[in-house]
Amino acid sequence: MATTLHLRSESKPLEHRSALTPTTAKALLDAGYKVNVERSPERIFEDSEFEAVGATLVPEGSWVDAPADHIIVGLKELPEDKFALKHTHVQFAHCYKQQGGWQDVLSRFPQGGGTLLDLEFLTDDTGRRVAAFGYHAGYAGAALAVEAWAYQLTNPGSRMPKVSSYANQDLLLKDVRSALQSGSEKAGRQPRVLVIGALGRCGRGAVDLCRQAGIADENILKWDLPETKKGGPFEEIVESDIFVNCIYLSDPIPPFLNKESLSSPKRNLSVVCDVSCDTTNPHNPIPIYTENSTFVNPTLPVPGYENPPLSVISIDHLPSLLPREASEAFSQALLPSLLQLKERKTSRVWQQAEALFNEKVKTLPEGLRAAWEKVTGQAQGSDKKPNGEDRFDGIGMGAGCG
CATH class of the missing domain: 3.40.50.720 (NAD(P)-binding Rossmann-like Domain)
Known part of the structure; x- marks a missing residue:
């Protein structure tokens, strides 16, 4: 069965960028993925541009009710809410460095059995980010x-x-x-x-x-x-x-x-x-x-x-x-990793991202991670870092913001 990627519409005001472009959506379709694209009034690319390359247009906000095995792809944070997240999400979440409200954001994933694969921390073999804005x-x-x-x-x-x-x-x-x-x-x-x-x-x-x-x-x-x-x-x-x-x-x-x-x-x-x-x-x-x-x-x-x-x-x-240029450059850089999502359990870049997620979940208060521990069988106590996390210690110059 084909792996389904679901591109959600961004909810942040005046956010016109997109994690996928018509060009990268076509590359994913050609590689055997199914690509669902939420209609969006704000995205710099017209809905028709995605439809023209074979993507399936779906209603804005429909990711919430998508089948649990669909991978939700986005850029910025999800709208503030409290319901548990059941999907695997590929996005910038801004909750790994103890930013304000980080526990509320991160805890939604283990509560629903979902996984966060944070775009900010995807790295290549040398520790360099695979894609950044x-x-x-x-x-x-x-x-x-x-x-x-x-x-x-x-x-x-x-x-x-x-x-x-x-x-x-x-x-x-x-x-x-x-x-x-x-x-x-x-x-x-x-x-x-x-x-x-x-x-x-x-x-x-x-x-x-x-x-x-x-x-x-x-x-x-x-x-x-x-x-x-x-x-x-x-x-x-x-x-x-x-x-x-x-x-x-x-x-x-x-x-x-x-x-x-x-x-x-x-x-x-x-x-x-x-x-x-x-x-x-x-x-x-x-x-x-x-x-x-x-x-x-x-x-x-x-x-x-x-x-x-x-x-x-x-x-x-x-x-x-500069949403068009920024989206095209970012999505093209991310594409080789996206093409590995169907094998994400064995792909180094996604294995590393999931290991980092698991480590961050362990830092949540016990009550917020209980559901995750039940599903994964993991418990707090390991302070070993996943491969590559130590590359983010200290100051790394020039990363910029998502």
């Missing part, structure tokens, strides 16, 4: 940061208005270049941009945007592990105009900036774009904000800072600014 996250984050810097200069006292997804990268660049020109004219100079995690995918995206927008290379500070190993806070951050954070965080590190460093008389910093978005992580190295911004309200003002004012961009789905 990092590049486009960094690219989009830097774009909004430059626009915010310019907007604050040309519209003092006003918050940056809402932004929308772009049909393609060229249209985004046109707007960023225009903003950069107006901001530079007002400031009498170009901004100095500091990117931490510059050698990773996310950081490369941020640096590429700055260069393509027209910022001189000497105004782009490209930092990675050698520059940050001494530990923050860093005066170079507050003396720059724009700071773009592109690290992957899993262990505590000293903050990159804090109230003391921001009080420096040499502060030029007016925009922080936290692409990594560890908003609810207790070890967030940018401890100056506590909530996510959105495409509707892209910037969060940081109280107590004027001349210049200080704003944070903390949008947790930045690649949706």
